[in-house]
Amino acid sequence: MQDGLTPVQRFRLREKESRFREPFFFLKIGILAFFMATPFLFRSFEITDVVLKIIIFSTLVASYDIILGYTGIVSLGHVLYFGIGSYFVGIFMGKLGWISYGHLALALLIAVILSGILSILIGFFSLRIRAIFFAMVTLAFMEFTYILASQLRSITGGDDGISFKLPGILAVDYTFGHFWGIDVNGRIISYYLIFMVCLILFLFMLRFTHSPLGRVLQSIRDNEPRSIAIGYKTYMYQVIASTFASCVAAMAGGCFAIWVRYVSPDSSLSVPIMLDVLLMVIVGGMGTLYGGIFGATFLLITRSFLPKLQVLMASLLPGAPFAIRLSERWLLYFGLLFILIVYFFPKGIVGTAQEIFRKTNSERDS
């Protein structure tokens, strides 16, 4: 304590000193470079599509992680805000036909503001009593919005959803020219645009969790009665965290809609997506932010290879309908995996890696 710094400030200093030396730094740079180079490395649309979905879902999962891993409250309706973001872009571009940059930005802005207001309201209703109510109420609201989206055909297009065109350089038929043998069209430009937006959101979230506010959130997660005793209104902080995460999720949803140029209740606002997000955050590791990247990578890559695996199974096991049916139910294995991970790797990939790294580090130091 002789230097007169608080533990947080000392932690910051140490982090600043070793920022460029720790091995994770190179991993981060590597991942970033990989995402940057993807359209040029792989010239197939399918792979670019999977990689960009990984980027978008990493952002979504990281925003969910702020609620779950950093604040310690369980939301089961986080995808609701993702859906709001998607739907506003879809309605503005598709239903209303206002295809211009200004309207795209306006759609995103309205979606973010609406998500913020909605999550403040939900937080106000449910976090006030018990944190567990939050899980139930968010789930109820998501289910309600899902049904609303599939019923209000005149606005949301019902179960069929809305497919739409995008303005100017984001449109599919736009071409900019050739670079290193690649046709720079609207797809590539939207890839980089969305990548940039997600990167900014991610950095913003990193800043958020490392801010004094983020520290308070972690203290609430670790010991709520104690934080109350110190004098924090934990309820207010929980609402702030969930509102921030919701706004980020709405932006991620808008990006998703811009990329797939289509929005429907099942593609961006359903319980299965919420389950995916939960699985991603568990696989990657709670309370790490980076975990989302690994979780999303694992899940989306497995998912895009599963149909091929099913064809293989069907050809290997002809005349055994039960076995084929068992192989078709990949969600079953995800469910089992889910349970097993919670039992045996509750920290997930990144959490476990960090722990191992910290252990070897402290052994070396002592």
Added chain:
Amino acid sequence: MTFSTRSWLHKLIVIALFLSPILLISPKTYITLTISGLAMGMLLFLVASGFSLIFGFLSVLNLAHGALFAWGAYIGFTAFSFINKWTGWGGSDSVVLNIAIFFLSLLAAGLFVALLGILTERLVIRPVYGSHLFQIFITVGAMIVLEEMIRVVWGPDDEVMPVPLNFIGSWDIFDVVISKYPLIAIILGIIIYLTLYAILKKTKLGTVIRAGVENPEMVQIMGHNIYRYFTGVFAVGSALAAIGGGMWATFVKSINPGMGGEVIVFALIVAIIGGLGSMTGSVVGALMVGLSYNYVAYLIPKAALGITMLLLVVILLVRPTGLFEEGT
């Protein structure tokens, strides 16, 4: 936190609210709607009571409850088809045989799903008692696995639920159409509620369970093996979900593997409205949801779900802990 001095005023307002649709709907339709609303409420009660009991006693937010509900519907469906093929009771004219086959299939569903519940509690939930976060994850995992197992065993498509011959149709009393099955559902719901209430209030077992809702450690100190009670309550809750599933399936005449997902949300809302861990609360909450849903579905079809959410929000604002206390 009880309904104290002005309790009659609250009750009066609530009753007046539920009578008010009569101003907009003709009395005959009102009665028909009320009966189907009460039936829906009673079916919701069966699901929500199990959910609420499990939450109150084990403090486990059991998201797998919906999947157990769907299992109940499927087991009921299979048992009904099997018995019907064997004896033909479902298609016979005799009311007694119709009731017999209906109850036998419900019994089969209840027993089987109770076993499934014991298995789930023992294998999946027991290792994570005490950690809310992991409990939610674990029950989500259990929900996925149970729901997918239905798809593996019965296939992913919808099935038509068979209904006993005498349960179909309606009576016509003074030009008021009263469907038969909803009435049966209401009576059965009342019987189950009274049984549960009697067990909880009048027996030693019920006293232990109510004490466990209040303070599990103390119950353990008094020499009761609380884990055995946990398993028992989970089994009963699962059986209630299964019976609810079987009856719901007969009500809507079709079953599909994802049916639990929609109902679990209603069960959540009912349990929150009524107060978690309270049987009377579950009944009142379920009836409120069922009635308001039916009235609004008749007046403004698209707002039916909205009224349920509105009810939830109003209750959360006015009485955040639900209408009734735990253990009542």
